[in-house]
Amino acid sequence: MRRVDVCGLDEIAPGTMRMAWVDGTEPVLVANVDGDIRAVSGVCTHEYFELDTGFLQGRNVTCSLHLSRFDLLTGKALEPPATDPLEVYPVSIEGGRVVIEFPG
Numbered sequence: 624m625r626r627v628d629v630c631g632l633d634e635i636a637p638g639t640m641r642m643a644w645v646d647g648t649e650p651v652l653v654a655n656v657d658g659d660i661r662a663v664s665g666v667c668t669h670e671y672f673e674l675d676t677g678f679l680q681g682r683n684v685t686c687s688l689h690l691s692r693f694d695l696l697t698g699k700a701l702e703p704p705a706t707d708p709l710e711v712y713p714v715s716i717e718g719g720r721v722v723i724e725f726p727g
């Protein structure tokens with residue numbers, strides 16, 4: 624595991640999300656769930672489709688391609704066609720920055 628600065632806290636208002644690219648190649652979806660910052664793998668587990676184009680509702684994100692829904696706290700797939708979970712990365716806020724624990 625390594626610690627990666629993915630964005631500023633002021634870059635994700637409550638109820639919004641954005642994609643961060645770790646090393647320029649690894650997509651991580653960072654979401655502000657009512658002030659609680661969450662980070663998960665940024666690609667749907669059904670097919671390759673980036674989740675920042677989806678819909679954030681409460682603690683869930685819905686993929687805009689086939690409407691699978693995922694829980695951002697657990698990564699669990701809540702609605703098919705996706706069945707595999709998203710990876711969940713631990714988050715800490717340090718000096719106004721969002722820092723995640725990322726594999727590798």
Ligand code: FES
Nearest residue numbers: 667669686689691
């Ligand atoms: S690509 Fe996300 S539900 Fe199919």
